[in-house]
Amino acid sequence: MIRVGVLRGGTSNEFEVSIKSGGNILASLPKDSYSAVDIFIARDGTWNIGGIPRRMEDIPLHIDVAFNALHGDYGEDGKISRALEELKIPYTGSEAVPSSLALNKNISREILKKAGIKVPPGVAIEDYRESLAGGDRAGKVRELALKIFSTIPPPWILKPARGGSSINTKVAKTFKELISALYELFDYGGDLVVEQYIRGKEVSSGVIDGFRREKHYPLMPVEVRNKKDIFDHIKKQSPDLTCPSFMSREEKDSVSELAVRAHNVLGLRDWSVSDFIVTSRGIYLLEINNNPKCAPCSIMAKSLEAVGSNIGELADHLIKLALNRK
Numbered sequence: 001m002i003r004v005g006v007l008r009g010g011t012s013n014e015f016e017v018s019i020k021s022g023g024n025i026l027a028s029l030p031k032d033s034y035s036a037v038d039i040f041i042a043r044d045g046t047w048n049i050g051g052i053p054r055r056m057e058d059i060p061l062h063i064d065v066a067f068n069a070l071h072g073d074y075g076e077d078g079k080i081s082r083a084l085e086e087l088k089i090p091y092t093g094s095e096a097v098p099s100s101l102a103l104n105k106n107i108s109r110e111i112l113k114k115a116g117i118k119v120p121p122g123v124a125i126e127d128y129r130e131s132l133a134g135g136d137r138a139g140k141v142r143e144l145a146l147k148i149f150s151t152i153p154p155p156w157i158l159k160p161a162r163g164g165s166s167i168n169t170k171v172a173k174t175f176k177e178l179i180s181a182l183y184e185l186f187d188y189g190g191d192l193v194v195e196q197y198i199r200g201k202e203v204s205s206g207v208i209d210g211f212r213r214e215k216h217y218p219l220m221p222v223e224v225r226n227k228k229d230i231f232d233h234i235k236k237q238s239p240d241l242t243c244p245s246f247m248s249r250e251e252k253d254s255v256s257e258l259a260v261r262a263h264n265v266l267g268l269r270d271w272s273v274s275d276f277i278v279t280s281r282g283i284y285l286l287e288i289n290n291n292p293k294c295a296p297c298s299i300m301a302k303s304l305e306a307v308g309s310n311i312g313e314l315a316d317h318l319i320k321l322a323l324n325r326k
Helices: 015-028 056-061 079-086 096-103 105-114 130-131 135-149 175-188 247-263 299-306 310-324
Strands: 001-011 035-040 045-048 052-054 065-067 121-123 154-159 170-172 193-195 202-209 216-218 223-226 271-279 282-289
Touching: 001 015, 015 310, 035 216, 035 271, 045 056, 052 056, 052 135, 052 170, 052 193, 052 247, 065 223, 065 310, 079 096, 079 135, 096 105, 096 130, 096 282, 105 247, 121 130, 135 175, 170 175, 175 193, 202 299, 202 310, 223 299, 282 310, 299 310
Parallel strands: 001 035, 001 065
Antiparallel strands: 035 045, 045 052, 121 193, 154 170, 154 193, 202 216, 202 223, 202 271, 271 282
């Protein structure tokens, strides 16, 4: 019996999301093929198996392959990939460098733009919190807001350059709201991306490598039926998703093609989910998730269901991909 260590929890602000993803993987693993091992990583970074703290270096004694169900920093920024490689444990998902590129929205935006993939007009803000420490905080934030105002028309969407699940994402419709959002987000970090807020159909499209005899299998796009400004991390716990979506066949094909292109441009492996806004002016790629969520209500679960699959079949497929690389 193959021992599959499902890594969940972690040190990022996506801890709760990861708990649900990992829990669904543990429940969905085919029991006739795999022995599931729950590897819980606490918020302080402590590794646990069955509630017992373990050294990370001892994990190879307990598992044959790792299913990475961690999200955000550490889980999707390449750190866990490097750690598992050093421990010589096969693992699901992308390697360290592509993971790091995909998680950083400012870097991935530039890579995707150079590849001819349309992204919203935006401004990268890096290491800005440190510059605010030198005094005249109000003046510096206003100066930055003026730069954004003169570069991108309102409304704006502001989000941390690293991380996912729309945590700490803000929409600003006026100059006053822009300044307020900048103040609030700088409390969480100095690296941000500010983009023009584009209205349209919110759509996500998954890609699975080597699935159903296709090199890159595009899952059916999922439309988010979202009435508010942001499909935030609260709404993502009980989302209103439609699959098949209400897009035209041409739009669906274009979204799927772009998802596969983005997956390849960033050098991702095994699987990914790309988020888009579909408008009359074109399709904009918002961001790409190199380690998609797998909770029962997730976009991945919904799109798998639409093609007659499920999380259990996905997990089995990804584990086999990882073991074949050993």
